[in-house]
Amino acid sequence: MNKIILFLLFTALLFGQAVAQKINYDVSLIPDSLTEKAEAVIRNYNHEFEIHSKSRATEKVHLALTVLKRKAIEKTILHLQYNDLTKYRQVKGKIYNSKGEKIKDFDFDDIRDISLIENSSLFSDARVLYYDPEYEDIPFTFEVSYTRKFDGLLNLPSWQPHNDFDVSVESAQFKVIHPKDLDIRHKTQNFNGLFLENDNIYQWKITNSKAIASEPYSKNKNQILPSVFLAPTKFSMEGWEGEIKNWNTLGKWDYDLFQSSQTLNQKKAEIFKHLTEDKANDREKIETLYDYLQNNTRYLNIAVGIGGWKPQDVSFTHEQGIGDCKALTSYMYAMLDAVGIRSIYTSVYAGENAPDIDVDFPSNHFNHVILCVPQEKDTIWLECTSQNNPMGHVGNFTDDRHVLLHTENGGEIAKTPVYDKKYNQIVTKATFKLDEAGKGEVEIQNTYSGNKFDNAAALFYSTDEKAKKKYLYKLIDIPDYIINSYNHKAIEQAKVPTIEENISATVNNYGVKMGNMLFVPVNLLSKISTVPPKLDKRKNDVFIRRSYIYTDTIIYTIPEGFKVKHLPENEKISCDIACYSSSTTEKNGNIIYVRNYEKNKGTYPPDTYEKVRQFFKDVSKADAQKIVFEKIN
Structure with missing residues (x-):
């Protein structure tokens, strides 16, 4: 008793003094x-x-x-x-x-x-x-x-x-x-x-x-x-009692909550059996039902009280065609269950730059729900709120993080997949027909794949042409140009989700003419011009969330009446987190510029930062180089 009294007196003095007096x-x-x-x-x-x-x-x-x-x-x-x-x-x-x-x-x-x-x-x-x-x-x-x-x-x-x-x-x-x-x-x-x-x-x-x-x-x-x-x-x-002794008990509570919404009757289940009766295997059935979900539902948040955690009844989602992430995921679960395919309702802390959950501290870290569909040789992950996502695509919103699987036996921690660096690419191919004034016509083809698919997906699926064109003008870092045409298409046979973007534009005042010389920036589309600031003393680790590769190949036609006076130096630059190379060559009346930039995910010690700064200083200098043409007398 005396120890408790002393504790209370001490804490009252220590913690209460700021409240007791006017500050x-x-x-x-x-x-x-x-x-x-x-x-x-x-x-x-x-x-x-x-x-x-x-x-x-x-x-x-x-x-x-x-x-x-x-x-x-x-x-x-x-x-x-x-x-x-x-x-x-x-x-x-x-x-x-x-x-x-x-x-x-x-x-x-x-x-x-x-x-x-x-x-x-x-x-x-x-x-x-x-x-x-x-x-x-x-x-x-x-x-x-x-x-x-x-x-x-x-x-x-x-x-x-x-x-x-x-x-x-x-x-x-x-x-x-x-x-x-x-x-x-x-x-x-x-x-x-x-x-x-x-x-x-x-x-x-x-x-x-x-x-x-x-x-x-x-x-x-x-x-x-x-x-x-x-x-x-x-x-x-709201009467739903639970425990969080560990991930298992939290997962079991959420499983019971979600199962209470599984109200799809046999008559409605027959719809999905009929849809998939001619499919050769489970993957085809999953693809058919996922396509049905995307074409017959849309995302709308319906959350009141316990509805912030408990999905609405599946029968309501089926009839109305609306629901939030919980409801749409629960609906997809019910469709798969109707045709005998097991899936797992899964909680995730979503967001492109969201931190991973602390797996050593079980608690309700989550803000989103997806569906895990285990298969014999792999696992398919379904984002059920998207009307456009390719089946199985795990993009930046939910990739490479720990999640909680809700099963009949309780919760289990798993991890969502991440694309290998070789698939995370933006590949640019462009031809630029220069005239003697430094302007001309440019044809650009950008191919986005893996986690870079998301960069172009909004443009590809959007039907607002005005908004698409406005976005493209912001995307292309050229001072003075006019977009003449553009289109986007999915590459169906690619190993990972891939979108091809084609842009035709007229570029004005790209080159600068000085006397007999024409100066043309060698990097048309992807130059790095900013360098991280100098710090007195770096304290945090250097953290790179995702790996990717950018590859540019740009062909400049030599303007009529000009010859090459100077080509940029070939460059190879690297540090722990990235590597860069560029080459510029003359061939058959063209200048061919090839640039490769790779970034490597990982956590690096604080002293890496100064090397990273130097890397970007060197890259920005290399990207700023110019081709020099001289007029032929």
């Missing part, structure tokens, strides 16, 4: 070490999360942030997301000037309450409280306090005291209270602050923590910034 937000009081290389400073951040039961909790947050640089003003715009299972009870705040004097107050009456996804949902309870203080007289301090009630505890809040790169922290603390019979799990990442624990209370605190700089070629900020992650051991969501 002076005068900017001149911030230590110099916290303003150095910082865009903003968190002056005080108190975050408390109290769990009352398996389904109910209360969160209280008080945050004061001083804006030092103009680009940090956006951090004062309030976006508080909620739905039927999480509700805000109090929101209020103040704005202070540089001397710490209050300028204005705001409360619920000043805050807009809007639908979060009103343009893409048929019906959803997802909403956001939005407030822009519209104050720009920097430096200033933005202070906000709010209380949020939770009804359903599958997802617990995490704590990130810095909340972003280039933000320092004067004082931040996180307190978690839970019933003694309802423990939670927690894990820290890159956290060097203070941690205290006693029975049913966990507390974390940091003070005077310098800003963490954003560095090029780094992992996602959520993998770098100091963080505390929480997960329940037992939870309840």
Whole structure:
């Protein structure tokens, strides 16, 4: 008992003093070490999360942030997301000037309450409280306090005291209270602050923590910034009770939830048996049903309450032809089940640059659902929300990451595939008929394959010709040109999804004429002109998410009445993450330029960065070379 009393007295003094007294937000009081290389400073951040039961909790947050640089003003715009299972009870705040004097107050009456996804949902309870203080007289301090009630505890809040790169922290603390019979799990990442624990209370605190700089070629900020992650051991969501002792128990809960939507009756199942009765094997059946899904459904989010996790009934999806990722994946599962093909409902944290989940910390990391279809010799992965995706194509949205398979026996961790580098290519072939003024006609063929298929897929499938042409003008980095025609087509027999793009254009003022000389940039379409910035001392690993190859072959006709005066030097440049080569030759009245650029996925030590900088400096110099033609007298 004495030890508990001493603990409570100590933590009250240590963690409670910032709340007990009024804080002076005068900017001149911030230590110099916290303003150095910082865009903003968190002056005080108190975050408390109290769990009352398996389904109910209360969160209280008080945050004061001083804006030092103009680009940090956006951090004062309030976006508080909620739905039927999480509700805000109090929101209020103040704005202070540089001397710490209050300028204005705001409360619920000043805050807009809007639908979060009103343009893409048929019906959803997802909403956001939005407030822009519209104050720009920097430096200033933005202070906000709010209380949020939770009804359903599958997802617990995490704590990130810095909340972003280039933000320092004067004082931040996180307190978690839970019933003694309802423990939670927690894990820290890159956290060097203070941690205290006693029975049913966990507390974390940091003070005077310098800003963490954003560095090029780094992992996602959520993998770098100091963080505390929480997960329940037992939870309840609108009567659906579950456990997260491990991945197996979480997967079993989600499996039972998903199975409750499998309401396809025998009569409807016969439709899919009839569709596939003449197919020779399972792969053909899968392809037929996937094609049916794409042609007869479209994505619409329908999520209210438990609907954020539980798919709508399959019979509803079948009749209405609409659904979100859960519903459409569940529908595809039901179709395959009707013809005797096993598939597995699969949760994934999707996003082109999304971090991988922490496989050592089971919790609900996920934001998307796909379908895994095991076959005898391989596994087919289906993105069920796309009306255009080639069957089995795993693009940048879900490739190369851990996922949770939901089976009748519980959850299992697996990993989505990734294309070999040799398939991830953009191959460009172009011919440029130059005239004596340095302008001319160019024919360009770009072939996109593997994970680069996604680069052209939106153009290929779009029916908005005006938008397509506008995008192409942004895509091609030539100062003055007119697109005369373009088209896209799929290469059906390719080993991986492939799109061919053909563009015909008139290029003006590409070459520069000076006296008898005509100077023509050798790299027409893919030059690298930016170099990563110099850093005082690199701290993070260099991270490359995906491998790929860019190959250019450009043929320039020698303008009539000119001869070659100078050709660019052939180049070979390499570093740990990439390699580059280029060659320029004269043959049969043409100049042939061949360029190859390869990037290698991986995690490399921080000292690699300076070599990477040098690589790009050398490549940008090589890409900037010019062919020089001389007029024949």
